[in-house]
Amino acid sequence: MVRKKPLVVLTRKLPDVIETRMCELFNTQLNLDDTPMDKEALAKALATADVLVPTVTDRIDAELLAVAGPQLQLIANFGNGVDNIDVNAALERGLTVTNTPGVLTEDTADMTMALILAVARRLVEGSRIIPESEWDGWSPTWMLGRRITGKRLGIIGMGRIGQALARRAKAFGLQIHYHNRRKVAAQVEETLEATYWDSLDQMLARMDIVSINCPHTPATYHLLSARRLSHLQPHSILVNTARGELIDEAALTRMLEAGQIAGAGLDVFEHEPAVSTKLIRLAKAGKVTLLPHMGSATTEGRIDMGEKVLINIKTFMDGHRPPDRVLPGML
Ligand SMILES: NC(=O)C1=CN([C@@H]2O[C@H](COP(=O)(O)OP(=O)(O)OC[C@H]3O[C@@H](n4cnc5c(N)ncnc54)[C@H](O)[C@@H]3O)[C@@H](O)[C@H]2O)C=CC1
Ligand SMILES: O=CC(=O)O
Numbered sequence: 001m002v003r004k005k006p007l008v009v010l011t012r013k014l015p016d017v018i019e020t021r022m023c024e025l026f027n028t029q030l031n032l033d034d035t036p037m038d039k040e041a042l043a044k045a046l047a048t049a050d051v052l053v054p055t056v057t058d059r060i061d062a063e064l065l066a067v068a069g070p071q072l073q074l075i076a077n078f079g080n081g082v083d084n085i086d087v088n089a090a091l092e093r094g095l096t097v098t099n100t101p102g103v104l105t106e107d108t109a110d111m112t113m114a115l116i117l118a119v120a121r122r123l124v125e126g127s128r129i130i131p132e133s134e135w136d137g138w139s140p141t142w143m144l145g146r147r148i149t150g151k152r153l154g155i156i157g158m159g160r161i162g163q164a165l166a167r168r169a170k171a172f173g174l175q176i177h178y179h180n181r182r183k184v185a186a187q188v189e190e191t192l193e194a195t196y197w198d199s200l201d202q203m204l205a206r207m208d209i210v211s212i213n214c215p216h217t218p219a220t221y222h223l224l225s226a227r228r229l230s231h232l233q234p235h236s237i238l239v240n241t242a243r244g245e246l247i248d249e250a251a252l253t254r255m256l257e258a259g260q261i262a263g264a265g266l267d268v269f270e271h272e273p274a275v276s277t278k279l280i281r282l283a284k285a286g287k288v289t290l291l292p293h294m295g296s297a298t299t300e301g302r303i304d305m306g307e308k309v310l311i312n313i314k315t316f317m318d319g320h321r322p323p324d325r326v327l328p329g330m331l
Contacts (some may be wrong), residue, residue: 159215
């Protein structure tokens with residue numbers, strides 16, 4: 001008997017090499033023009049697919065999962081963070097959920113370090129000056145940024161990306177501090193010369209630069225609330241390449257407007273792709289650097305992510321446990 005190929009629905013356009021392999025292995029429904037799927041289109045996909053491959057732009061909530069057809073078995077997220085999926089609701093329905101951890105660690109850490117440098121050294125502001133014909137020549141007191149060497153970097157979430165950032169930051173001469181759910185292995189702490197802070201509030205009050213690198217879960221929503229943000233020192237810089245929902249963005253905006261912190265570098269936003277006009281105004285004034293969620297955006301990284309998705313689907317369809325299964329304890 002010939003086994004029917006499973007229907008795999010991709011919600012977005014993936015790298016060509018991945019789509020080609022996907023089509024060879026499975027009955028694959030592509031999204032050729034890359035239009036993000038609305039709720040109706042997602043519901044349709046969940047009603048027919050054996051495997052759904054969503055991305056960070058697709059909100060797969062309990063309401064949508066309730067309309068999934070009985071054939072749906074696997075949600076193979078093209079992404080590391082899984083906060084776009086109600087994983088508990090999916091697991092309760094007996095579905096398997098996978099993600100793509102590890103392969104975007106270095107790229108995202110690079111972008112985090114780039115944001116730290118961009119904000120501290122006014123890179124984006126400076127890069128506008130020559131194209132806008134506003135350069136009269138060098139001056140001893142003009143376009144001064146802040147030295148990062150010797151400063152204290154506080155990392156919230158010392159996982160894969162947090163540690164990769166710490167390695168880079170150490171090479172730049174920053175002192176590494178971190179807050180995590182638990183202390184990391186002694187050998188990692190030793191190599192990074194990292195200091196653990198059990199109290200996030202206390203760490204925030206002592207840092208020059210803070211980077212957020214933990215996942216967005218119900219427990220971490222607005223981890224940096226208005227109250228916590230108020231612990232930051234006026235000269236400090238805040239960088240977020242994790243998820244927008246981790247920060248009370250309105251409170252951060254007010255602090256930036258009032259000069260209560262020196263600057264921020266944001267790759268992710270609370271209501272992305274919408275970004276508030278106030279933040280855009282602050283960016284134009286050089287107080288904040290805004291990137292359109294491009295932390296993992298390298299050609300190599302996106303192909304590696306696609307390969308992970310392929311392996312997860314293939315392993316699952318062959319009747320084995322896929323390598324990147326998301327389990328309730330990980331949330
Ligand atoms: N901007 C971008 O394009 C990208 C963003 N990301 C985001 O980065 C996040 C982190 O990724 P990884 O480092 O691979 O994850 P990871 O799971 O290796 O590390 C996360 C760390 O955060 C810690 N953590 C969890 N809750 C915490 C809390 N309440 N307080 C302090 N620490 C807490 C965990 O213990 C863990 O050590 C992802 O969940 C995703 O949202 C990931 C890739 C690309
Ligand atoms: O933000 C991207 C991800 O893979 O997570």
